[in-house]
Amino acid sequence: MHRLDVTDRPGFAAVADRVEEQLGGIDLLVNNAGVGLSAPMSTAGFDDWDRMLAVNLGGVVNGVVTVVPRIRRHGRGGHVVNTASMAGLIPMLDAGGIYTTTKFAVRGLSASLRLALAPDRIGVTCLCPGLTRTRILDPVGGADAPAGTPTFDATRDPVNAEFALAQGSAMDPAVLAACVVDAVRANDAYVIAHAEFDDELDALHAEVLAAVRHDVPVAPGRRAVEERRRALVDEVKNSIATG
Known part of the structure; x- marks a missing residue:
């Protein structure tokens, strides 16, 4: 086992080097590191945003940039799993707004990366968990967390209180x-x-579709561009489905 700070790019590369030496190559990358504590979105400062983005989104980017070329290089295909969240599909309230922002980004990254890596036979899966028994509420850095790092407070607001209560019913990680x-x-x-x-996913889907304005004309040229784009996406998706 190798200890790794996913925001440390040289450290990420060094760990990848050691894993390749020990195992003869990397076939599976799981970008799972994440933090869940931050100030409410409505009152957050730059430090709150930077801390969450650096781990939850930047850590995934660092994993992709560091490891995917290594998987591609050996030529036998492989797989990438990026951990988003159900908060990457549905919005959270103020207390979880920054977290939601990072997880929506991870979902978009994963969906596009899946298309991009299909020719290399590298699959991409986006994991969107709900409540699961993890240490996501631990402060960044644990006992060595810098001063001012947010700590979980179940009394801060109803969302945090409900989240703390729900931990007793959270899914077993196994x-x-x-x-x-x-x-x-x-x-x-x-x-x-x-x-x-x-x-909730059904309701969100209906909400998005209901927002489409069918009374606004679509220029034929614009429609043609999007039809060609969609055909290219469908072609890649079909190639994935047929293996």
């Missing part, structure tokens, strides 16, 4: 991990193992 293994083997685009969100 159950979620088994779902991830299934998704890697099947090269699935997403892992959504928390079925309690299905109605």
Whole structure:
């Protein structure tokens, strides 16, 4: 096991070098590091945003830039799993707004990366967990966290109080991990193992579709551009589906 700060790019490369030496190459990258504590979005300062973005989004970018070329280089294909969240699909309230921002970005990164890496036979899966028993509420840096690092306070607002209460019913990480293994083997685009969100996802989908203005004319040239773009995306998706 190698200790790694995912915001440390030279450190990431050094760990990747050691893993390649020990295992003869890297076939699977799991970008799972994340933090969940920050100031409320409405009152957050630059430090709050920078801290969350550096780990939750920057850590994924660092993993992709550092490791994907190594997977591509050996030519036998591979897989990338990026941990987003259900908060990458649905919005959270003020207390979780910065976290939501990072996870929406990870979802978009993963969906595009899946298309980009398909020709190299490198699959990409976006993991979107709900409540799971992890240490995500620990301050960044643990006991060595710098002064001013947010700490979880269940009394701060109703969202935090409810989150603390729900930890007793959070999913066993081993159950979620088994779902991830299934998704890697099947090269699935997403892992959504928390079925309690299905109605909310339906409602969100309906809300988005309802916002489409069909009374605004679509220029034929603009439609043609988007049809060609969609055809290219569909071609790549079909190539993934047929293996």
